[in-house]
Amino acid sequence: MNTDAKILRALRAAGEGTVSGAELSQKLGVSRAAIWAHIEELRELGYDIEASPHLGYRLRGVPDVLHADDLMARLEGNRIVGRDIKVFQETTSTSDVVDKLSRDGVPEGIVVFAEAQTKGRGRMGRSWVSPSGLGLWFSVLLRPRMRPQSAMQLTVAAATAVTRALRSRCSLPIGIKWPNDILVQGRKLVGILTEMSAELDSVRHLCLGVGMNINQEQRDFPRELHGLATSLRMETGEMWSRSDLAVAILKELDVEYDRIICGRFSEVVEEWARQSVTLGHPVTILVGNRKIHGRAESLDVDGALLVRTQHGHLERIVGGEVVLEKK
């Protein structure tokens, strides 16, 4: 953890109280002048740090910026996810960066954020609109020992983690639509894209991309997404702290990933099922030119969707487009 992150941690721990320069200097093993210089740097980043001559420093406000060291410090308890974090002002897609890092042999757990993506992507070559500073656009590098066909487990785990993080913060009617969307009353709030590099029988690495609409207003979305996409701000009327959400999501994701690598995917599915808007629902699934009508029954051990068709047999669905029909 670097000095910035340590200072922020000490100030956060003090809450409404103050921490003196002398105290910080001693705790961190750097000079009071150095402390002062770091405080100035943090102020330039937008951290509102009050300094009173006798009492010391107090954290009055945190800017809505993603500060890699600060995020890492706040995720110290995580086992894998967020052990390393990089924040870019702009990139094509955070998944492109993770892909490159993976080939350089970077260990799993690194998370790459971008304030803006110029080529954010969704499933099947679709784009994901990622305007600067209004959402969370990030990708996580993972190296689970699994077969390619089980990679869907990660999408399920990520959806569960994000939903849990959101539910603990708001009472919106959030639901997971298999395989990769989180909706509020039918409108897309979060998209998850799992990509992998694999041999035929084993995953080399896996890139979990998450796009979450947070502080956009209707006008921030292109017209063709009106009515289809939404943001936390649009649903709640409030501005949200992206860094707080990032920390919450990455904590939950670490928990879910741990479940998967310990062979406890069934626990993930159990929780997923409670948040799903797909299970128990009549669905039409478009796979290539084929249409499958039926009722979504459950997930199998790989995270594939099991659909009971009109004709009574069970179809295992690993992709395609799911349309929720009226009950």
Added chain:
Amino acid sequence: MNTDAKILRALRAAGEGTVSGAELSQKLGVSRAAIWAHIEELRELGYDIEASPHLGYRLRGVPDVLHADDLMARLEGNRIVGRDIKVFQETTSTSDVVDKLSRDGVPEGIVVFAEAQTKGRGRMGRSWVSPSGLGLWFSVLLRPRMRPQSAMQLTVAAATAVTRALRSRCSLPIGIKWPNDILVQGRKLVGILTEMSAELDSVRHLCLGVGMNINQEQRDFPRELHGLATSLRMETGEMWSRSDLAVAILKELDVEYDRIICGRFSEVVEEWARQSVTLGHPVTILVGNRKIHGRAESLDVDGALLVRTQHGHLERIVGGEVVLEKK
């Protein structure tokens, strides 16, 4: 096709005959001086081109080099495989190069050869010894529209193509061992490595890597491979032209790839089955800590191996280590 390749094609077409400089000049639309300069260049590469003052040029011998333009010219009839070819003197792994090209959006069909690989690789993180000039080490970029679970089809197709190319040139007892090896009496002659980049339900690109031992002698192999690996030279006592083999293999691979993208994988399997040393054989398969004993029965529509276990049920195998047991 560039001028070098066109000259070589004209000389090859003349067989034992000659082609005059005037004729080449007219055919290719370049000056006789330019023809002469290109002939000199080709000679420097090792092409043995005889020039007689009155008769013209004759191709007496071809060096064992991989000349990208010449290879491309000889593969003109191919639909996809070999539409573009790159030859490196040395690279880490030709699959690394293909991986990079794929991310740059290069169309499918490009083949990357290296005279030597410093980090040639096999399945499950193993290495593949690729000494300079003694074998064929190449990778093909493909972009089939298929699900990740069907990617095994490409390994099956490649093994079939390589075997057919070899069988038309020698009478060695060549056999395919599922999933990815071509053996001569139990010793490895060719290895195939299929790697992919994919979303959960669709392959983005696929890299088909082939390593073929050709002109090595026993001493060219590290001691730990003695008795396990072999080369065409060791089996036949002759030196082989690598470029002729490359052309033959890439022609057959183009045919097999066409079968796959046209939905005729069953034809590939039919031919594969005739060359297989695995089918009908008692096998032990090691998958992680699990051992499966049984008899290899057939391949399914994805190229997975179906094994009838001792207990009578059919197991679908997509990876692991196959050990052929004595009948």
